[in-house]
Amino acid sequence: MPTYAFWNNKGGVGKSYLTFQVACEYALQHPDQNILVIDACPQANASSMLLGGIDAGDQALDRFSTQSPLRTISGYVEDRIRSPYVNPRTGSSYAYQVNQLNRLVPSNLYLVVGDEQLEIQASRVVGATVPGPQDAWRIVHQWFSDLIADVMSSWNNHPATVFLDCNPSFTIYTELAMSAADRLIVPFTADGSSKRAVRTLLSLLYGVQRNPGAQQSTFYLNSNVFRMTVPNIYSYVGNRLTQNLGPASAFRTVVNEIGDEIHRIWQANPSRFAIHPVGAQPPRSATEFRRMFQAQIKDANTASVVSSALGIPLRKLTAGPKQLAGRTVPINQTQLDRLQPNIRDFVQTIE
Ligand SMILES: Nc1ncnc2c1ncn2[C@@H]1O[C@H](COP(=O)(O)OP(=O)(O)OP(=O)(O)O)[C@@H](O)[C@H]1O
Numbered sequence: 001m002p003t004y005a006f007w008n009n010k011g012g013v014g015k016s017y018l019t020f021q022v023a024c025e026y027a028l029q030h031p032d033q034n035i036l037v038i039d040a041c042p043q044a045n046a047s048s049m050l051l052g053g054i055d056a057g058d059q060a061l062d063r064f065s066t067q068s069p070l071r072t073i074s075g076y077v078e079d080r081i082r083s084p085y086v087n088p089r090t091g092s093s094y095a096y097q098v099n100q101l102n103r104l105v106p107s108n109l110y111l112v113v114g115d116e117q118l119e120i121q122a123s124r125v126v127g128a129t130v131p132g133p134q135d136a137w138r139i140v141h142q143w144f145s146d147l148i149a150d151v152m153s154s155w156n157n158h159p160a161t162v163f164l165d166c167n168p169s170f171t172i173y174t175e176l177a178m179s180a181a182d183r184l185i186v187p188f189t190a191d192g193s194s195k196r197a198v199r200t201l202l203s204l205l206y207g208v209q210r211n212p213g214a215q216q217s218t219f220y221l222n223s224n225v226f227r228m229t230v231p232n233i234y235s236y237v238g239n240r241l242t243q244n245l246g247p248a249s250a251f252r253t254v255v256n257e258i259g260d261e262i263h264r265i266w267q268a269n270p271s272r273f274a275i276h277p278v279g280a281q282p283p284r285s286a287t288e289f290r291r292m293f294q295a296q297i298k299d300a301n302t303a304s305v306v307s308s309a310l311g312i313p314l315r316k317l318t319a320g321p322k323q324l325a326g327r328t329v330p331i332n333q334t335q336l337d338r339l340q341p342n343i344r345d346f347v348q349t350i351e
Pocket residue numbers: 010011012013014015016017018041043045166167168239240297298299300301304305308
């Protein structure tokens with residue numbers, strides 16, 4: 001079952017927004033599957049959107065994180081801190097059918113709810129990788145895979161797809177998410193620092209160094225030692241690149257530079273990319289490369305604000321006035337006609 005992680009070491013590029021939009025759209029396009037979203041970020045932004053947005057979603061998050069026993073990702077992590085090396089097989093009780101709270105989310109979408117306590121648990125998770133059996137690091141890095149396996153087995157291995165939203169920083173819970181994922185979707189925005197950021201994951205995940213002799217990440221070293229899988233790059237998603245894209249604009253120059261950088265990454269590391277659809281030939285030109293590995297998601301402006309704040313997936317958003325924090329915000333059809341096919345077409349490229 002394909003497991004996609006949304007990750008970029010850079011913050012604020014749209015990982016959570018895309019997790020929300022893509023998972024909902026994917027669930028609509030694949031009614032025959034179950035979709036599992038795991039919110040591996042303590043900010044829990046994807047959970048908040050899925051559960052209904054800034055009011056309903058945040059209230060739901062508060063309820064989830066104060067319930068006893070805890071029914072969030074932190075509840076599962078707590079189970080594992082208690083039993084780090086023997087799988088307690090409790091994962092399935094953490095997948096929540098989102099539609100029970102937010103009717104606009106398809107009923108085949110399930111969520112392991114994010115929780116800010118993940119941050120506090122992080123040091124104890126790191127602690128579990130050190131003592132214990134010789135392969136403690138490997139076993140701990142399988143926790144999220146175990147969680148997914150528990151949910152899949154409770155679904156009697158019904159066809160499913162998994163999406164993980166990740167925190168930007170390469171902390172222990174991001175490492176656990178990387179070990180659980182087999183495909184990586186890397187959103188980026190068009191600014192100077194994104195050019196560097198699209199490369200950072202290469203050193204953190206694959207040990208590809210910018211400067212020879214630089215220190216390697218423990219994640220890379222141990223993934224090798226324990227022969228753990230590391231996700232391959234499925235797609236670089238230029239998010240919100242559509243402003244000011246006149247051919248001579250500074251913005252266009254930055255976008256082009258980032259595009260070239262991504263192409264160079266491919267040329268030097270083709271084995272780190274997930275050729276798709278499965279069975280396709282590797283790209284033979286820059287154009288073919290772009291078609292397979294690069295996508296663009298438009299800036300949704302007010303529609304994104306309404307969609308996120310009210311927990312309405314873009315496809316379910318309708319034209320007309322919307323009530324947002326006591327104000328009326330108009331959504332027009334022209335906007336939707338531009339945005340809905342954009343997200344639909346991107347999701348169609350996800351197997
Ligand atoms: N395509 C888009 N159109 C309009 N707004 C967007 C789009 N993508 C993201 N945003 C907005 O940009 C902001 C940052 O997005 P988001 O929170 O998803 O980033 P992130 O990468 O998850 O951030 P973090 O690194 O903090 O987890 C949010 O307010 C989100 O609603």
